Amino acid sequence: MPEQPGQPERHPLHLREGDPYGPHNLPYGVFSTADEPDRRRIGVRYGNHVLDVHTAATALGSAHSDLLAHPHLGALLAAGRPVWRAVRADIRTWLGYPAIEPFLHPLADVTLHLPFAVADYVDFYASEHHATNVGRIFRPDGEPLTPNWKHLPIGYHGRAGTIVVSGTPVVRPSGQRRAPGEEVPSFGPSQRLDIEAEVGFVVGTPSALGERVPQSAFRDHVFGVCLVNDWSARDIQAWEYVPLGPFLGKSFATSVSAWITPLEALEAAFVAPPARDRELLPYLDDSELPPAALDIRITVTLNGHTVSEPPFSSMYWTAAQQLAHLTVNGASLRTGDLFASGTVSGPRPHERGSLLELTWSGRDPLELPDGKRTFLEDGDEVTMTAWAPGPGGAVVALGEVTGRIAPAAGQAVLRGR
Incomplete structure (x- = not known):
């Protein structure tokens, strides 16, 4: 919650009541400062500031100082759940010390970077509402969901x-x-560029090749959560995806938040999944x-x-089920693996997580103050934000993910060919 114009800036350790980035949240990221632009450091967001956790850990004599000295989260991710919990507890303690203030940087003064090295990326298709909408759009005379x-x-x-x-x-x-x-097909810039509102899960603890990871081990392997916009070129995808699936229509960009919310911060947000109407195999x-x-x-x-x-x-499918299915054939997990939920859509029209659904494949344009939209135009900016219930009625904010559409590379050259 930014300071209001005309009000004095608060002390960085004194957050406004209800701040969604309080000690109950503490998402991790990687940042640099203007005076040292090439030095990337692990940070934790606290209100509108970023805590330099390695410098703080060193000054306070933390046993985890070396683990936090890296320019990305990889070593911390690989350390495992007991260490994740211990480091988080330390940071919460440090934020109670006035001496921590010199290690806090205003959020507006830092540059944020991709917080971890992505090992593998898997995208799921876990929303029944989304899958049903897509099925109705492309198979209006058939069953919307495939048999599997x-x-x-x-x-x-x-x-x-x-x-x-x-x-x-x-x-x-x-x-x-x-x-x-x-x-016959033509070649050129996508004319049906779309969004996909998703939630991503970042793997910390790896697994061995040939080892299955059961649902019960989900919290031992998954470090945290982030928002994902898995951009989609619907026209490119529609032509190429039969019979092997998404390729160039998806691989050009996937945007993720700069902040990874620890799974532990979301304990109060776990709820029962929707009722299932099929008997599932034991591992699911x-x-x-x-x-x-x-x-x-x-x-x-x-x-x-x-x-x-x-x-x-x-x-319909939880992240724990996705992880169990991802590894049931013996596929190994690596530190830094990212798996995303697939487009999140709800049962009501305003809860659809893609323009494909919101405009029903362009049939029903969105009426916006700056004009109609079916799919994205150059210069359009999409931002996704999110929150979840926290302990004692608190709110846990997830880091936003935003992206602006730039014109196709070499478009003028391509037109001349």
């Missing part, structure tokens, strides 16, 4: 190298696309396990105007 959908969490392996931190411009992709009625059966769905409320804005409010609690 309620038996397993459908997913695909994406491209880890094009995951970018919030604020990175998204260049409109070019590729092959075939318009309705055309016999969660009927006897603690609730593993998360009550995260997302808001999507386009050029500052709210266009959707998808509820993550409505997702």
Whole structure:
């Protein structure tokens, strides 16, 4: 919550009542400062400040100082759940010391970076509402859900190298696309560039090749949560995805938040998943396990105007089930793996997490103050924010993810060919 104009700036350790970035949250990121732009440091957000955790740990004689000295979160992620909890407890203690103030930097004065090295990336398709909407759009005379959908969490392996931190411009992709009625494809910039509001899960503790990770071990392997916008070029995707699935229509950019919210900060947000109407195989059966769905409320804005409010609690498949399915064949986890939920959509029209659904594939344009939209135009900026219930009625904010669409690279050259 930024200071209001005309009010004196508060002491960095004295947060406003109800600040969603209080000691109950403490998300991790990586930052640099103007005086040392090449020095990346692990930070924790506290209100509108960033705590330099390594410098603080060194000054306070922490046993975890070396672990926090790296320019990204990799070593901390790999250290495992007992260490995650210990470091978090230390930071909460430090923030009670007035002597910690010199290690706090105003958020407005730092540059944020991708907080971890992404190892592998998997994108799921876990919202029944989204899958049903897409099925109705593309198969209006058939069953909206494919026969396998309620038996397993459908997913695909994406491209880890094009995951970018919030604020990175998204260049409109070019590729092959075939318009309705055309016999052969043409090449050029995507004309149906879309968003996908998602929630991502960052793996810390790895697993061995050939080892299955059960749902009960979810919290031992997953470090934290972040918002994800998995941009999608619908026209490129529609032409290429049969029979092998998404490729160039998805791999050009995936935006993630600069802040990773520890799973421990979301303990109060775990809720029961939606009722299932199919019997699940034992490795996916969660009927006897603690609730593993998360009550995260997302808001999507386009050029500052709210266009959707998808509820993550409505997702049919939980992240624990996704992790169990991801490894059931013996696939190993690596520190820095990211798996995303797939588009989050709720049952009501204003809860749809993609423009494909919001405009029903362009049939029903959005009426915005700055004009109509079916799909994204150059210069459009999309921002996703979210919050979840915290302890004692507190609010836990997830770091926002934002991206602005830049024109296709080499567009003028391509037109001349």
